[in-house]
Amino acid sequence: MTFPLVRAARLPDELTLPDFAAAAGLHPELVARLVTLGLVEVTTFPDGAPGFAVRELATVARIRRLHDDLTLNYAAVGVVLDLLDRIDELEDRLARRA
Numbered sequence: 001m002t003f004p005l006v007r008a009a010r011l012p013d014e015l016t017l018p019d020f021a022a023a024a025g026l027h028p029e030l031v032a033r034l035v036t037l038g039l040v041e042v043t044t045f046p047d048g049a050p051g052f053a054v055r056e057l058a059t060v061a062r063i064r065r066l067h068d069d070l071t072l073n074y075a076a077v078g079v080v081l082d083l084l085d086r087i088d089e090l091e092d093r094l095a096r097r098a
Contacts (some may be wrong), residue, residue, distance in 0.1 A: 014043065014045070014053060015052045016049060016052075017031060017049070020052040020057070024061075026060065026064075034060070037074050037078065038078065040052070040060060040063075041053065041056055062084075063077050063081070
């Protein structure tokens, strides 16, 4: 399986739901589901519409790899993402001590 690459430098800092979904290569309803599951962070535009930071595209790419390539369900994906974040945090602490 391949995943689309996105050139973040060409994108605005915040994306609307349709633009984010298109950049991530997902249907907007799946993006909304990922938000509901707490896997993707959402912000709000001044008009109340949902907005997404460009950095969340990297999160979606990780989610897709875990779900599609390792066939993890979304609950398991959430656990793995939490563990990966914790590992990054601990590695940062170790690097600062060295």
